[in-house]
Amino acid sequence: MLSFILVFFFLALVEQGFSSPLSPRDNATTPLTDADIQSRDLISIAAFAAAAYCVRAGQWNCGDACEKIPDTQLVFTIGDNAATPDVYVAYSQSRNQIIVGHEGTDPSEILSVENDLQFSPTPLLTVLNVAGTPDGVEVHNGFQTAWVQTSTLVLGAVKQLQAQVPDASVLVTGHSLGAAISLLDAIFLKQQLPSNTSIQVVGFGRPRVGNPVFANWVDTMFGDKNTFVVSRDDPVPHVPLLAQGFQHASGEVWIKDNTTILACDGQENPNCSDSIGVLDAATGVSDHTGPYFGVNMGHASCANLAITTIISGTKTETTTAAVVTAPFSTTLSLRVTSTPSNIPINNEKSGALGLSAGFVVSVLVSAVAGVVLVL
Template sequence: MFSPTLFTLFTLLPLALSAPLLGRGDDNENKTPTTPLSIGDLESKFLRSAQFTRVAYCSSKAVTNWQCGGPCDDIGKGVKVIQAGGDDGLVPMYFVAHDPTDNSIVVAHQGTDPFKLLSIVNDAEFLLKDLNTTLITSGKDKGIQVHDGFQDTFERTADEVLDAVKRGMNDFNTTKVHVSGHSLGAAIATLDSLMLKQQLDKSVGLTTTVFGMPRTGNQEFADFVDAMLGSSFTRITNQNDPVPRVPPQLIGYHHASGEVFIKSVDSNGQATDVVQCPGQENENCGTGNDLKITSIPNHLGPYFDDISFSEFACPL
């Protein structure tokens, strides 16, 4: 199965592979030792976010009615969908809902649809562009630039997401918000979280968990994510998934901190070796993978608890 996010990979692969010869900034490589993360901690912290992210691949109608087969069944009953939208193209599927298990508002974003040309176009617009400081005002005058196509996609739903989150928090009397996404949806989720961080009251507990996230902005963007979201931001990478390695650092892209790296998964779809990766672009984790040894299926999953991300788990 071919993910359109990988369109960018194969477009830029020669550049990425030649980066060391052209000076990738190896003198600043982060080789800080990793620390093990137990499977119990992995599931207790991130399973719910993975489950909601998987639901984001289902149709708006199925999500709104909470009749999306296994993905909805695994989460359970009582979820109230506040808003669901997207067209599987220029606007990837997303939804905002209330999770009764911890009285929180959930925002989840689908990744790119591998069978839709418009989604491929989103990923192909890989040039860096100034951050939209109308939506994320605290990023003004910081030299922050982000992926052109990712920001364009974020802008198409930003106002609706913000409105739905505010309505949900008011209707359900909660001050907790969880944001998640996979692939392109991971980039959108990160931009959403930066917007929500400044638009919501400081008392709001905001967490962000993303899966298979491509690089989304420049060094200044990575520093901004660290400063704004801190330890509440986690990006989970899976084995030899090449997507987190693109776009390459050679053309100015850089990951924020917060990586959790799944090193191996067994035949039952359960992670067996997981580490936390201190700092940005840790060479002991996804950044250190060899682009000549990649696995496209690793981008889709399974990540852990036999969770993969695609529309194939959803009812027709």
């Protein structure tokens, strides 16, 4: 199976070489020092992303990653690690920050893999297509479908936390599929939370999420508070393809090798990960899990380390749990509901949602499209 994937990656990157983004690119890069990495807080944020793989039944067992974020309180979890990828909401007292972490694709869970295949750009759901949204924004249908399953649940948990720590900032992060979902989640939170809320989104191994209009919209909305980190020759950030109508927003940080890390100006900077050769990409699948600043992604990084659970819920379930640590009040009660009446979900433009299919297979289909275009 791996050999087939590598062949398809090779063909996809051949096609990629004949494509170019639909807006001007900036070629400038800036080498990042260890001090720069620390000032951008990328090590701790990578640990928060890695932790999303380790949330099960309200337990956070994230091995070495937990040691980098020791005072974090797990507030809310949901997901079945399959059709609904795991997501957590947590609070860090030392950072005074609410963290939303989204799990990535686990190839061992077939439904999780199936969440990514529907790769054609599609209009935004009504819930995201609010006043002020530019005309023509389109996103990956599979990513949007996976995101909407937990979006309002996450919003409810964040709002409850924010009511108790109103000056806290918000960090949304994830890896792989989780990085794509985290970008959509950050947009949703930006739309729904008070306008003075500081929201940062950082993705690791993020695939392309939307079309050029979407990429420009993200740049306008987040500026330098959107970052996506690419590990070496990881091919995942290069799918879906530019030729299929997808484009990254700005904010790339490329871990080129063990000694060189670059901050990349503009969208689809040709001097960053877009410059990798097809042979490197074909053998770079293992780079997708990292390491990212010393942090590895995936379930293999999890261990038996527990962290206090404040709220844990599943769809249509009401849960109340005692809070054992300041600054929270005595109890929090969260009504977990998938479709609150005050937030419309359906997409009037594109109709009802069906279950999308799979990120690994998405790469294969992208590659086949590449062969057709090249020929």
